[in-house]
Amino acid sequence: MTYETILAEHRGRVLLITLNRPEVLNALNATMAGEIVEALVAAEIDDAIGCIVITGSDKAFAAGADIKEMQPKGFAEVYVADQFGLWDRVPMLRKPVIAAVSGYALGGGCELAMMCDFILCSDTARFGQPEVKLGIMPGMGGTQRLTRLVGQAKAMEMNLTGRMMTAEEAERAGLVSRVVPSAELLDEALKVAETIAGMSLPSTMSIRDATRRSQEISLAEGVRYERRLLQALFGTDDKAEGMIAFIEKRKPVFKHR
Ligand code: CAA
Secondary structure: OOOOOEEEEEEOOEEEEEEOOHHHOOOEOHHHHHHHHHHHHHHHOOOOOOEEEEEOOOOEEEOOEOHHHHOOOOHHHHHHOOOOHHHHHHHHOOOOEEEEEOOEEEOHHHHHHHHOOEEEEEOOOEEEOHHHHHOOOOOOOOOOHHHHHHOHHHHHHHHHHOOOEEHHHHHHHOOOOEEEOHHHHHHHHHHHHHHHHOOOHHHHHHHHHHHHHOOOOOHHHHHHHHHHHHHHHOOOHHHHHHHHHHHOOOOOOOOOO
């Protein structure tokens, strides 16, 4: 499939989505939003894909929603079109998604990265929610996901001032899982994604589902939900294979990958 604003390529069992509007630091316009969602939906129903990586360029993962596209719009237009509403589809998809971030991840760019299951970043990464400087506010989850990930104090400061966080601070704050040298970021993200894609899909999808649900329901409900999913996995061929392979001291060959 050929897109106008992204590149989508199969790397083994991984779909690599590269945001590709380098001339505007991958500013997220309506076309790009539609194409990212389309590529993710296609990966969801593609048996050959077990994990997705979303990345940008060395300079920018994405510098936010496209300001030039938003500038002429008024309330009625964005309300009727439910501007940014399409992005709600991303966290609802079920296969694991990794954000590999180098350079700027600002505004909607930071929010897109936070919609992914986790963020790997390079030492050049800069995260921020600068919407306040434009007289607006985050609209793709910046006040919600950032607060859950780094806590109210840091999220409030970031959202109210628009200041950027370095990769080191983002790792300390729990926004990213790991920081790697810039030149190694993509290889490392693809390696991690390939590892995940080599596992049993019912297992990785259930882990993702239960982990995400931890942000929405109580601890007791979450633990019960987790246990039901674990019990359900006892019904899969891959559970049988995984355990027998361990006992026979060999690598498992999962059927549902
Ligand atoms: N939208 C549209 N164009 C953008 C853009 C954006 N978000 N970010 C950068 N660009 C464009 C610039 O206009 C510039 O284009 P021209 O060459 O045609 O002038 C080009 O990308 C390169 O940018 P700069 O010259 O500004 O590059 P820099 O290295 O000097 O600065 C930067 C980099 C600090 C990231 C700066 O570009 C910047 O502040 N960008 C805007 C960041 C921002 O405010 N993002 C939030 C958007 S609102 C949002 O995302 C809403 C939401 O929550 C959904």
